[in-house]
Structures are given as C-alpha cells and as structure tokens.
Amino acid sequence: MMETTTEEKYMFKDFVSDQEVRWCPGCDDYVILRSLQKALPEMGVRKEDVVFISGIGCSSRFPYYMDAYGMHGIHGRAPAIATGVKLANPDLSVWVITGDGDSMAIGGNHFIHVLRRNMDLNIILFNNEIYGLTKGQFSPTSLVGQKTKSSPYGNTQPPFLPGELAIGAQARFFARIGGNMPKEMTQIFIEAEKFKGTALIEVLQNCVIFNNGCFSKYTDKTVRDDQQLFIEHGKPMLFGKDREKGLVLNGLKLEVATIGENGVTQEDILVHDAKEQDPTLHQMLVRLEYPLVTGIIRSFVDVTLGEREDALTAQVKADSEFTKTDDLFFSGETYVVK
Amino acid sequence: MAIPRLLADAEKGNEILEAVVIRFVGDSGDGMQLTGTQFTDTSAMFGNDVATFPNYPSEIRAPQGSLYGVSGFQVHIGSIEVSTPGDNVDLLVAMNPAGLKTNLYAVKPGHTIIVDTDSFSKKNLEKAKYDSNPLEDGSLENYRVIEVEMTSLTKEALKDIEGIDNKSITRSKNMFALGMVYWMYHRSPEYTIDFLNKKFRTQPLIAEANTKVLNAGYYFAETLELIPNSYTIAPAKMEPGTYRIILGNTATAWGFLAAAEKSGLELFLGSYPITPATDILHELVKHKHFGVKAFQAEDEIAGITSAIGAAFAGDLAITTTSGPGLALKTEALGLAMMIELPLVVVNVQRGGPSTGLPTKTEQSDLLQALYGRNGESPVIVIAASTPANCFEYAYQASKLALEHMTPVILLTDGYIANGSAPWKIKTVAEMPEIRNNKVTGNGEEWHAYDRDEETLARSWAVPGTKGFEHRIGGLEKDQVTGNVSYVPENHEFMTKIRAEKIKRVENYIPDLTTEFAGEGDVLVIGWGGTYGALHTAVKQLQEEGVDTIGFAHFNYINPLPKNTEAILGKFKKIVVCELNNGQFAKVLRIHFSRFEFLQFNKIQGLPFGNDELIQKFKQLLPK
Numbered sequence: 001m002m003e004t005t006t007e008e009k010y011m012f013k014d015f016v017s018d019q020e021v022r023w024c025p026g027c028d029d030y031v032i033l034r035s036l037q038k039a040l041p042e043m044g045v046r047k048e049d050v051v052f053i054s055g056i057g058c059s060s061r062f063p064y065y066m067d068a069y070g071m072h073g074i075h076g077r078a079p080a081i082a083t084g085v086k087l088a089n090p091d092l093s094v095w096v097i098t099g100d101g102d103s104m105a106i107g108g109n110h111f112i113h114v115l116r117r118n119m120d121l122n123i124i125l126f127n128n129e130i131y132g133l134t135k136g137q138f139s140p141t142s143l144v145g146q147k148t149k150s151s152p153y154g155n156t157q158p159p160f161l162p163g164e165l166a167i168g169a170q171a172r173f174f175a176r177i178g179g180n181m182p183k184e185m186t187q188i189f190i191e192a193e194k195f196k197g198t199a200l201i202e203v204l205q206n207c208v209i210f211n212n213g214c215f216s217k218y219t220d221k222t223v224r225d226d227q228q229l230f231i232e233h234g235k236p237m238l239f240g241k242d243r244e245k246g247l248v249l250n251g252l253k254l255e256v257a258t259i260g261e262n263g264v265t266q267e268d269i270l271v272h273d274a275k276e277q278d279p280t281l282h283q284m285l286v287r288l289e290y291p292l293v294t295g296i297i298r299s300f301v302d303v304t305l306g307e308r309e310d311a312l313t314a315q316v317k318a319d320s321e322f323t324k325t326d327d328l329f330f331s332g333e334t335y336v337v338k
Numbered sequence: 339m340a341i342p343r344l345l346a347d348a349e350k351g352n353e354i355l356e357a358v359v360i361r362f363v364g365d366s367g368d369g370m371q372l373t374g375t376q377f378t379d380t381s382a383m384f385g386n387d388v389a390t391f392p393n394y395p396s397e398i399r400a401p402q403g404s405l406y407g408v409s410g411f412q413v414h415i416g417s418i419e420v421s422t423p424g425d426n427v428d429l430l431v432a433m434n435p436a437g438l439k440t441n442l443y444a445v446k447p448g449h450t451i452i453v454d455t456d457s458f459s460k461k462n463l464e465k466a467k468y469d470s471n472p473l474e475d476g477s478l479e480n481y482r483v484i485e486v487e488m489t490s491l492t493k494e495a496l497k498d499i500e501g502i503d504n505k506s507i508t509r510s511k512n513m514f515a516l517g518m519v520y521w522m523y524h525r526s527p528e529y530t531i532d533f534l535n536k537k538f539r540t541q542p543l544i545a546e547a548n549t550k551v552l553n554a555g556y557y558f559a560e561t562l563e564l565i566p567n568s569y570t571i572a573p574a575k576m577e578p579g580t581y582r583i584i585l586g587n588t589a590t591a592w593g594f595l596a597a598a599e600k601s602g603l604e605l606f607l608g609s610y611p612i613t614p615a616t617d618i619l620h621e622l623v624k625h626k627h628f629g630v631k632a633f634q635a636e637d638e639i640a641g642i643t644s645a646i647g648a649a650f651a652g653d654l655a656i657t658t659t660s661g662p663g664l665a666l667k668t669e670a671l672g673l674a675m676m677i678e679l680p681l682v683v684v685n686v687q688r689g690g691p692s693t694g695l696p697t698k699t700e701q702s703d704l705l706q707a708l709y710g711r712n713g714e715s716p717v718i719v720i721a722a723s724t725p726a727n728c729f730e731y732a733y734q735a736s737k738l739a740l741e742h743m744t745p746v747i748l749l750t751d752g753y754i755a756n757g758s759a760p761w762k763i764k765t766v767a768e769m770p771e772i773r774n775n776k777v778t779g780n781g782e783e784w785h786a787y788d789r790d791e792e793t794l795a796r797s798w799a800v801p802g803t804k805g806f807e808h809r810i811g812g813l814e815k816d817q818v819t820g821n822v823s824y825v826p827e828n829h830e831f832m833t834k835i836r837a838e839k840i841k842r843v844e845n846y847i848p849d850l851t852t853e854f855a856g857e858g859d860v861l862v863i864g865w866g867g868t869y870g871a872l873h874t875a876v877k878q879l880q881e882e883g884v885d886t887i888g889f890a891h892f893n894y895i896n897p898l899p900k901n902t903e904a905i906l907g908k909f910k911k912i913v914v915c916e917l918n919n920g921q922f923a924k925v926l927r928i929h930f931s932r933f934e935f936l937q938f939n940k941i942q943g944l945p946f947g948n949d950e951l952i953q954k955f956k957q958l959l960p961k
Contacts, residue, residue, distance in 0.1 A: 072811025084647025
C-alpha cells in the first residue's frame with residue numbers, strides 16, 4: 001500500500017500509453033488492461049511511482065501499453081526483478097504481470113519465493129491454460145486430456161491450480177476473477193494495491209485463438225450466477241440467481257445447500273473470513289469445482305519483507321559505530337608503516 | 339620460490355632471512371586458520387610484507403585424522419616484496435600424521451618440520467595410511483624434524499587452571515605451536531594475547547588458558563635445544579601509510595561500499611551462495627548501517643534479475659557468483675546489456691567446467707565472460723590481480739558501469755579471493771569521482787535511448803522521477819523513440835552502437851604498462867590473479883641479470899588498452915601465461931593477428947609455481 005497520496009487527479013487515459021495494443025481482437029487482455037487503467041486513478045498513487053514488470057508471453061506485453069514505468073523482462077523472472085525494484089525503492093507501487101506458463105513453469109521458483117517472502121507487490125496472473133505467444137502448447141494449468149499443438153493426443157500432465165499452489169507457498173492475498181467481469185476486477189485491483197504484502201490476482205483469461213471458451217462453463221453470462229460464487233469478506237457465501245444456494249461445512253468438506261430445503265436457513269451458511277490466518281478453509285474454497293469461487297478468497301495481513309528489513313536496518317544502524325566506510329576501513333587491526 | 343638467502347650471521351644461532359614460507363596443517367578442528375592468521379597479522383604489524391593462502395577441505399567436518407580432513411594455512415613473510423603465498427615451505431607445522439602426509443611434498447629438503455608427537459598414535463597413523471611411523475622409519479631424514487609432545491605439554495601448562503574441560507584444553511594446543519613459531523621468528527606474542535582477550539571476552543577462562551599455552555610454547559622453544567636457530571626477518575620497505583591485512587573477497591566487497599558512498603547511491607547485492615564467491619555476500623550483509631541491501635535470492639537467476647530491478651530503480655546494483663552461476667545468469671546479463679542498465683557481475687572463478695573443482699583456482703571463465711551470451715552482446719570485462727587490488731577493481735567496475743550504462747563483469751579467482759595481503763587503506767575521499775547518468779529536467783522531448791555524445795551511454799530515468807515514465811525491455815528498441823522496433827536497419831544500427839559504446843571505454847581506462855624490460859627478447863603476458871607469480875618470476879630473472887624480458891599484465895580485457903599493439907611490437911617473442919587452456923591467447927590472436935602468441939598454460943586447479951615459470955622463460959630467452 002502506498003503511503004503517499006497525490007493532489008493530482010488522474011483519469012484512466014492518463015495511464016494509456018501511445019503504443020498500439022497488439023493483442024488479438026476479443027482477447028480478455030483488453031479487459032484487464034482497461035480495468036487496471038480505471039483502477040489506478042482510484043488508488044491515490046502518483047503516476048511516476050507506478051512500475052510494471054513483466055516476463056515473456058502475450059500478457060507480458062502489458063507494460064508497453066501502460067503510461068507508467070515499465071520493464072519487459074525475461075521469461076519467468078518478473079517476480080525477482082520486481083523484488084529488486086521494491087527493495088531498492090519501497091515507495092514505488094510495483095506490479096508484476098505474468099501468465100500461467102511464465103509464472104508456474106519457467107518462473108515457478110520465483111513465483112513461490114516471492115509469495116513466501118511477502119514483498120509488498122501486486123501480481124496479476126493471466127491464466128488462459130495455454131501458451132499463446134508460441135502458438136498453442138499446453139501449459140502447467142492445461143487440463144489432462146486437453147489437445148494442444150504439443151499434446152495432439154491429449155495432455156498427460158496434471159495441472160496446477162494457481163490458488164492452491166499460491167496459498168501452499170504462503171500467499172497472504174489471493175483473488176480470482178473472470179476475465180469478463182471488469183467491474184469486480186477493477187475493485188479487486190484497488191483492494192490489492194491497498195493490501196500490504198504480496199497480492200496475487202488470478203484472472204481467468206479467455207484465449208480466443210488457442211483455447212477459446214476454456215472458462216465459459218463458469219464465466220458465460222447465462223450460467224455465471226449458478227456456477228460462480230463471488231465471495232466477499234464478512235458476507236455469507238451465497239450464490240444462484242436468487243442467492244438461494246450457499247456453502248456449508250460438512251465434516252472436512254464444503255457442500256452446497258439450498259436455503260429452505262432440509263431445514264437449511266441463512267444462519268447455516270458459512271460467512272467468509274478472508275482475513276483468517278489459517279489457510280485451510282481458503283484452500284477448500286480455491287479447490288471447489290462447483291461453484292467456482294471468485295473474489296478475494298484470502299487477505300491475511302502479515303508482516304512484509306520490507307517491514308522486516310526496515311526494522312532490522314534501523315536496529316543495525318542504531319547499534320553501529322560506523323557511519324562512513326572510512327570508519328570501517330580503519331577499524332580493527334590496522335598498522336602504520338612510516 | 340627461491341630458497342631465502344642467508345644474509346649474515348648476526349649472532350650465533352640467529353639467522354637473518356629475506357623471506358620465509360610457513361605452513362600450518364592439522365585437522366579441520368585444530369584451529370589452523372586462526373593460527374595462520376595470527377602469525378600473519380603479527381608479522382604484518384612488525385612491518386613485514388605478507389601474502390597468505392588457506393587450504394581447507396570442502397567437507398565441513400571431515401572425520402578426525404583423515405587425509406581429506408586436513409586443513410592448512412600458508413603464509414609468506416618477507417623483508418622484501420612478497421607477491422605470492424610462496425610455493426615450497428621453509429617450515430611445516432603438522433599437528434597430526436595426516437597433515438604431515440599430505441603436505442610433506444611442499445617442504446624444501448633440509449628445512450624444518452614441527453610435529454605434535456602425541457598425535458602420532460597407531461590409530462592416527464592408520465587413518466593417515468602410514469604403514470610405519472614416519473618419525474621412526476627414517477623417511478624424514480632429509481628434513482630437520484622437531485618432535486614436541488604438544489598435547490601433553492598443553493595439558494601440563496593448564497593443570498593449575500580449574501574448571502576448564504578437556505576438550506578446551508586439547509583445542510588450545512594450536513596456541514602452543516604458534517608460541518613456538520613466534521619465538522623462532524622473533525615475534526612477540528603480545529598481539530595474539532590482545533586478540534585472545536578480545537575474542538574470549540565473555541569466556542575469561544578460555545582466554546587465560548589460550549594465553550598460558552601460547553606463552554608455554556614460546557618459552558618451550560626458547561629453552562629447547564632441539565631448536566638450534568631462530569630467524570630474523572626485518573621489516574620490508576613499504577610505502578608509508580596505514581595498512582591492514584585484507585582478504586581478496588573482503589577487498590571486493592569494500593570496493594563496492596566505497597563506490598556506493600562516492601557515487602551517492604545505495605548498494606544492492608542480489609546473490610546466491612556459491613563457492614568461492616560467498617564471502618562477498620557474507621561481508622556485505624553485515625553492512626546494513628551503510629544502507630547496503632544484500633538480498634540472498636532463491637537462485638542465481640534471481641540474484642542477477644533482482645539486481646537488474648534494483649538498477650532500474652536507481653541503485654548501484656551488483657551480483658556475485660562463480661563460473662556455473664555465471665552460466666545461469668547468462669540470459670539476464672543479456673537483458674541488462676540490452677536495456678543498458680549499470681550492473682556489476684563478479685565472477686570469482688574456480689576450476690571448471692560444470693561443477694569442476696569448486697575449491698580450486700582457475701582462469702577458465704574468460705571466454706564465457708566475453709562471449710557467453712546469445713546475440714551480439716558485448717559487455718565490459720575487467721580482472722583484479724591481487725587480493726588487495728580487488729578493492730580498486732570492484733570500485734572501477736562500479737564506476738565504469740555507472741558512467742557507461744552497461745553491465746561490467748569483474749573476474750577474480752579463488753586464489754586471490756581467499757588469499758590475503760597488506761592493503762594500504764584508501765579513504766573514500768582519495769578515490770576518483772563517479773558520475774552517473776541520471777536525468778534532470780521535466781522529461782519533455784526525452785527518450786529512453788538518448789545517448790551521451792562522448793560515451794554513447796544512455797540516460798538513466800529511475801521510477802519515481804516525474805515526467806520520465808517509459809518502458810524498456812529485451813525486445814529491440816527504436817534508436818530514437820525507444821519503442822519496440824523490428825525495423826531491419828534499426829537493429830543493425832543498435833547492434834553497432836552498443837558495440838561502439840563498449841569500444842569507447844578504451845578512452846577511459848589506463849594504458850597497459852610493462853614492468854622490467856620495456857622492449858627486448860621476451861614479453862611475458864598475464865591477466866588477473868596470476869600477477870604475483872608472474873611478477874616474482876620475471877623479477878628473479880632480472881635479478882639474475884636478464885635484462886631483455888618484460889612483463890605486461892592485463893586488468894582490462896574488454897575493451898583492451900589502446901596501446902596494447904604498440905607494446906606487443908616491442909618484443910621478439912610473446913608468451914601468454916594462463917591458468918586455462920589458452921583463452922586469453924585466443925582473444926589476443928583475434929585482435930592482433932600479426933603477432934605470434936606462444937602459450938604457457940597450467941590447468942591443475944593450482945597457481946603457477948615459480949620454478950616452472952623460470953624454466954619456461956629461460957627456454958624462450960636466447961641462449
């Protein structure tokens with residue numbers, strides 16, 4: 001979260017760069033771009049303090065389209081580059097833009113470690129369950145059996161569930177949102193920026209060319225209300241056209257119950273606590289296949305790496321006899337030659 | 339190393355020597371590094387020139403008494419200039435049979451060995467794979483062996499101290515050995531006593547015990563008839579100033595501290611542990627009080643990419659590694675070159691390829707540093723050549739990176755990184771200025787790849803600077819706007835201007851110099867960590883009356899000093915000496931094809947020995 005606020009009022013077009021956007025027509029990436037350009041003026045950050053760092057892939061062209069500071073890095077390394085940026089200047093608002101291959105295949109190591117450390121960064125993961133820029137190979141989130149250019153007879157490698165992997169790697173903030181829900185997405189981006197710590201937002205991003213419709217059973221407007229549970233902190237976990245269905249806990253399993261049936265009342269429905277430290281229920285929500293849980297699933301406030309480092313540095317400075325390097329060089333065992 | 343010449347018999351039983359090489363060996367737990375360091379520091383304070391080299395097993399705690407568990411520390415002290423830790427030793431102190439067995443080869447015939455006879459038990463002899471006791475079977479008759487019951491004498495010395503455990507008693511026997519050596523070389527144990535009192539401030543009993551044993555060893559040597567001689571090594575003629583003994587890796591770390599302070603930037607280190615570079619990380623993590631941000635990353639790639647992020651954000655950014663780590667950093671180094679950010683990559687070279695010989699020295703990463711990236715990807719490559727000048731070259735690497743907006747690879751090696759020598763302390767005030775290319779103004783009409791006319795360095799607009807928001811990245815950029823460009827002519831132009839930028843660095847580095855003969859029959863060429871050995875050998879030949887051999891040592895590899903060709907032309911023969919299979923010779927052949935470059939190479943994980951160099955150079959000199 002940025003401490004500095006600005007007098008200057010920005011419009012979304014202030015964050016639009018002069019570069020022509022080159023994604024395929026109909027790609028959800030346009031929705032993400034516009035949602036973030038709309039969210040940024042609401043965050044109270046100065047434009048010159050905003051930095052986008054990306055890796056390689058369709059999503060990683062994103063920084064070129066934002067009128068802010070940006071670096072299009074190398075494949076998978078954006079979290080590490082961003083860590084350096086943030087450690088060098090903690091006042092910056094640093095955003096990592098990545099895809100499913102970039103973050104969980106070639107960049108898997110950086111992805112888990114950035115989450116573990118809890119740097120104050122925001123990561124937008126464009127998950128389309130496919131490699132787009134290299135034209136259609138299976139990714140670490142592709143489904144078993146999925147036919148792609150590199151799995152013509154069907155994919156044999158079981159997928160990662162990004163939220164499950166992330167929370168397993170100690171993610172303190174995890175949100176999931178459909179690529180066709182700009183309003184909610186914009187709000188989640190604002191919440192992510194407010195959150196102190198690594199905020200990971202998985203966008204279920206449709207690839208119109210190589211994996212069209214991969215999330216449509218959850219995201220199509222016709223089925224969305226019945227298949228998706230958009231979750232909010234402090235509110236009961238209700239879904240359905242008339243919000244008549246909800247989640248209850250039965251033993252170690254989440255189950256769908258209908259209010260009014262089998263004596264189930266609104267009081268029986270679980271209330272979402274995103275801020276709970278224990279990730280057990282958050283993991284269960286992430287793993288649920290029906291309904292698909294979207295929204296901010298986990299938002300546990302914890303000490304950030306930056307805070308730990310700052311505290312330690314202040315302590316060492318206070319205890320140190322050295323203020324200049326000369327003090328160090330002439331300290332301890334020295335001798336004079338005449 | 340030539341056998342030290344006897345100058346005069348000052349008095350009976352006291353010889354005056356110019357230089358001496360001593361090696362302390364024992365089990366990894368015997369405290370040999372500490373013993374050696376103490377002798378070094380005391381000698382340096384006495385005014386001797388010194389050079390040291392540790393030799394310890396890669397196993398952290400190898401089985402006691404085993405051959406591969408032997409830990410050693412070699413020190414070369416002199417009243418004359420000392421440029422290497424020395425080859426063969428004048429005195430070997432062996433705390434156990436394994437230490438004797440693995441180090442006897444290095445002792446000059448006729449010279450002295452001190453052994454702790456208490457450790458020559460049947461069990462220890464077996465562990466050291468001795469069929470018979472070397473102290474009894476006559477195999478040491480070419481040496482002067484001083485047998486001391488060191489463990490018993492240590493116990494005896496401490497019998498009156500109450501409350502000290504057996505383990506602490508045996509562990510202090512290294513102080514007995516040190517006390518003896520102090521007496522032999524006319525060194526006062528005072529400095530070490532001070533040291534012990536400081537080190538064991540909270541354990542006064544241990545401090546007292548160690549001091550007692552140290553003194554016991556000293557007086558034992560004084561009264562012992564077995565030691566017929568003591569030796570005097572007069573202070574060396576050294577430039578006046580304040581000195582300290584410094585390890586190469588520490589000097590490297592401190593060079594960066596000085597550069598950060600001088601440039602007014604914060605220092606960022608992204609690093610992953612790797613032998614023999616890790617001590618730079620160990621050193622820099624201590625200095626949070628100077629605002630140093632030392633980040634231990636999840637891997638080598640994150641080490642360099644976090645540093646690239648920090649460079650983008652305006653820090654003096656560095657990453658430290660050794661050969662295999664540099665291989666992993668390759669792609670990221672290409673990115674840093676492409677986005678033209680200042681970055682220093684330190685490669686403390688070790689024996690390769692692959693995992694190779696992690697604890698041994700080699701110079702075999704030169705071609706990797708120069709050419710090991712995809713695409714046309716030139717970077718500055720420089721090399722330090724002594725433990726102490728690691729400071730200067732770390733500073734210089736930072737200066738070049740910041741002033742020319744480019745990655746710089748600084749090559750050192752395990753030999754100079756772990757070696758120590760006197761360093762005449764530099765204040766930050768006396769170091770050269772460091773400019774940087776940070777932008778000023780409001781950013782109107784500014785483009786990311788606007789260049790300085792002289793250096794061709796692009797300007798540095800760091801996040802947080804209003805009006806300069808821009809995007810950089812690994813894709814080729816338009817020479818004017820800085821936007822992504824696939825235009826063929828633009829790519830060729832950008833490739834050439836990136837090369838020209840590095841080439842022009844030759845205008846900002848010192849000329850190559852020659853030592854000894856400035857022209858003549860043979861030019862000895864070296865680069866990096868072999869300076870001490872090559873300098874010593876050529877100097878010896880000169881002292882023997884050869885005045886047609888010159889020596890040119892390179893610290894700047896890419897670009898090469900402008901006057902290189904002129905110097906090469908002044909000699910009839912050129913021999914390039916390297917601890918690899920001829921990598922710098924290849925580079926010189928590319929640049930200066932009209933010359934013939936002879937080679938002298940050693941690829942054993944070891945530094946050059948003096949004798950082998952002298953022999954080689956004599957072959958090349960006219961009969």
